[in-house]
Amino acid sequence: MAQKPSIPKGTRDFSATEMARRNYIFDTISQVYKLFGFQQIETPAMENLSTLMGKYGEEGDKLLFKILNSGDFLSGIDRTKIQDIQSQKLTSDISEKGLRYDLTVPFARYVVMHRNEIQFPFKRFQIQPVWRADRPQKGRYREFYQCDADIIGSQSLLNEIELIQMIDEVFKRLNINVVIKINNRKILAGIAEYIGAPEHLIAITVALDKLDKIGEEAVINEMIANGISTSSIEKLKPLLKVQNQNNADKLEYLKQFLLGLPIGMKGIEEMEEIFAFAETIKLQNKIQLDLTLARGLNYYTGAIFEVAALDVKMGSICGGGRYDNLTGIFGMPDVSGVGISFGADRIYDVLLELDGFPKNQMQNTSILIVNFGGSEAIQAMSIATALRNAGISCMLFPETIKIAKQFNFANVLQIPYVLIAGSNEVETGKLNLKDMNQGTQELLFIDQIIEKLQNH
RNA sequence: GUGGUUGUAGCUCAGUCGGUUAGAGUAGUGGAUUGUGGUUCCAUUGGUCGUGGGUUCGAAUCCCAUCUUCCACCCCA
Numbered sequence: 001m002a003q004k005p006s007i008p009k010g011t012r013d014f015s016a017t018e019m020a021r022r023n024y025i026f027d028t029i030s031q032v033y034k035l036f037g038f039q040q041i042e043t044p045a046m047e048n049l050s051t052l053m054g055k056y057g058e059e060g061d062k063l064l065f066k067i068l069n070s071g072d073f074l075s076g077i078d079r080t081k082i083q084d085i086q087s088q089k090l091t092s093d094i095s096e097k098g099l100r101y102d103l104t105v106p107f108a109r110y111v112v113m114h115r116n117e118i119q120f121p122f123k124r125f126q127i128q129p130v131w132r133a134d135r136p137q138k139g140r141y142r143e144f145y146q147c148d149a150d151i152i153g154s155q156s157l158l159n160e161i162e163l164i165q166m167i168d169e170v171f172k173r174l175n176i177n178v179v180i181k182i183n184n185r186k187i188l189a190g191i192a193e194y195i196g197a198p199e200h201l202i203a204i205t206v207a208l209d210k211l212d213k214i215g216e217e218a219v220i221n222e223m224i225a226n227g228i229s230t231s232s233i234e235k236l237k238p239l240l241k242v243q244n245q246n247n248a249d250k251l252e253y254l255k256q257f258l259l260g261l262p263i264g265m266k267g268i269e270e271m272e273e274i275f276a277f278a279e280t281i282k283l284q285n286k287i288q289l290d291l292t293l294a295r296g297l298n299y300y301t302g303a304i305f306e307v308a309a310l311d312v313k314m315g316s317i318c319g320g321g322r323y324d325n326l327t328g329i330f331g332m333p334d335v336s337g338v339g340i341s342f343g344a345d346r347i348y349d350v351l352l353e354l355d356g357f358p359k360n361q362m363q364n365t366s367i368l369i370v371n372f373g374g375s376e377a378i379q380a381m382s383i384a385t386a387l388r389n390a391g392i393s394c395m396l397f398p399e400t401i402k403i404a405k406q407f408n409f410a411n412v413l414q415i416p417y418v419l420i421a422g423s424n425e426v427e428t429g430k431l432n433l434k435d436m437n438q439g440t441q442e443l444l445f446i447d448q449i450i451e452k453l454q455n456h
Numbered sequence: 457g458u459g460g461u462u463g464u465a466g467c468u469c470a471g472u473c474g475g476u477u478a479g480a481g482u483a484g485u486g487g488a489u490u491g492u493g494g495u496u497c498c499a500u501u502g503g504u505c506g507u508g509g510g511u512u513c514g515a516a517u518c519c520c521a522u523c524u525u526c527c528a529c530c531c532c533a
Contacts, residue, residue: 004506009524059531062457102533130533135457137527144533189506206531295532306533316533343533407493422491456465 010134010142018348020364021357022145025174025344026127029147032169033125036162038149041124043106045131049098055329057202057298063132065099066091067369072095099131103148104299104326104339111152111337112330119152120335127344139314139346150339152327157270160303160322161277163340164287167307167318170342172284175356177233177310178317179286183293184271185300185321187254191291194257195235200228204236205294216240239291247275247289254291279403299323305340309350317346365393366453367417368410369432373400380421383431383446388451394419410436419449 014022022335030040046067053061073094100106103126110117127147130312136142151159171178188208192201193235207219208433220233239257251268271289278287295304302322309317321342327335343421351357367387369380380396387394397406403420410418420432425443433449434441444452 004504006506006524057531063531105484132532134531135529136525140532146533319533341533346533370491403491404489409493411493418492420491424491432492434492439494441492 008142010136010140012141012143020394021351022344022348024357025090025347025351026145026147028173029170029342029344030125030127032148032166032173033147035169036123036149036166038123038125041107041110041126042128043100043103043110043126045099045129046097047100047106047109049092049096051109051330052098052101052105055299056101060101063134064101065098065131065133066095069094069096084156100128101132102130103128103146103341104150104323105149107148107152107339108326108337109330111335112327112332115332118153121151121159122153123149123151125149136267139349141345144346145247147342147344148339149341150196150337152336152339153339155336157273157277157303159338160274161281163305163338164274164278164279164283167305167340167353168283168285170318171307173345174351176317176347176350176354177285178307179288179310180287181290181293181306181308182271182274183290183304185269185302185304186263186267186270187258187291188267188294190258190261190267191236191239193261195232197228197232200226200232202298208292209294210292211240232347247271247287250289250291269303274303295319295321299326301325303338312350312353314346316343316348317350318342365395365413367392367394368406368413368415369394369396369417369419369421370403370406371397371400372403372422376422376426382441383419383421386446387453390454392450392453419451 014293033040041096049064050065051066052064056063077090077093107124107126125148127145129143129145131143134140134142142440143293149163151162164182167178167180185205188205189198189201192198192204195204197204200223204223206440207222207226210222211219216237223233239254245253251271254268255265258268275287275289284339290306293306295306300321304321305319306316308314318340320338322336322338324336325333326337327333369382369384371377377396377400384394384396397409407418409415416436418434420434420441425431430443430445431449432441433444433452
């Protein structure tokens, strides 16, 4: 008996309408990327696990999809590992490849491998799927597309500004109102130092990140659970009070605390410079300094970004930041980069909820030519060729069936014109063109049809 | 990974207290209408009731497991 087909958890098929809409998103983003001088690359779906492991923190390693080695993958394995069922220890023996978790780490690997061919600073963009073994839910899939743009080999904060401009431009073109949240890892490091818990930077940032979601009390409880002392937390509390001020006031307020701390002051300087640049360009959307923005990825060292839609409840739809030494782990130190990534699948869900997709995405074929069979069909093929040579998309219905059926086909596929070229029409050279939306039809020579459709 | 939730025709969903042959709308197919679609009318094809076990004289319905969906946590795009 035939088995019922299915696809893996958290993956999806994309049908024609969905693809038209997805391409609208991809096209918008890549047009903006190209406009800003970024060049497209692609990297393999799978990477060596040695490239991926340890780059995303402990949680990230768990969420990596690992690929079983080919062939007799159990030969030569230490028997005790199998007997003891130590699957964690066994993993490195039976799997040496994994599906990529994001596009940034493979990009760092790419830069190191191709360093001699690359002209720095290198601006690249990359639109490809990534995979995470997370539990799926709304806006979270196991296979999803990221749309990355990174500038590597330049420490200038102009890059941060350019990324902000691109974020603003993309969401302007997509008609989504957003807030661009920005923070700086150096400020967070300064805060951690100020409260006397620099070794807990990651725990502090992860807890802080949840402030607006779970509230101050729950954040403090989480910090205590992570071994942060109560005296540190007391010193932190006044810093949590700055959320309702404007960006400049927040920075001024912070200075009081971070005055003697070089890292923190450097972070504040960077933010001041970025905001000063931002003043000089016109942005559609608001930029907001958000001290609770932390981002889980460990490799960020400077500015960090996150974008949230204002009119739809959804996780972040774009994120990114500066990383000073991501290539260092692959043996190429002191190369700073900064990048952003749009989450195309979440943007899709946001646009769907806003009813924000263009309405005419499905009209890919302009004309359906009715098939009458025999010599008329052969005649129809040359009409189709003439139309295509003029750049008009058309198709000849492949079967000779009742023409009511053929009309219905055009109707369901929303093909706006049906061309009838039967024996009557072929005799006079004037073809019957029916406008499916108006219900009208007229007799036209082929040249007139081309003219009409081209001016359409 | 933890807790909860969901699954019946291609799609959207009914299905009573466990009781005969599981229904509707829509889509599909044929016709009313042999060269004209959308509207209308008539007829009609689709079901391992997610899957596997169990309880029962009898299971879509109750129980267990598993997969899937969605949600919360964790984390993230």
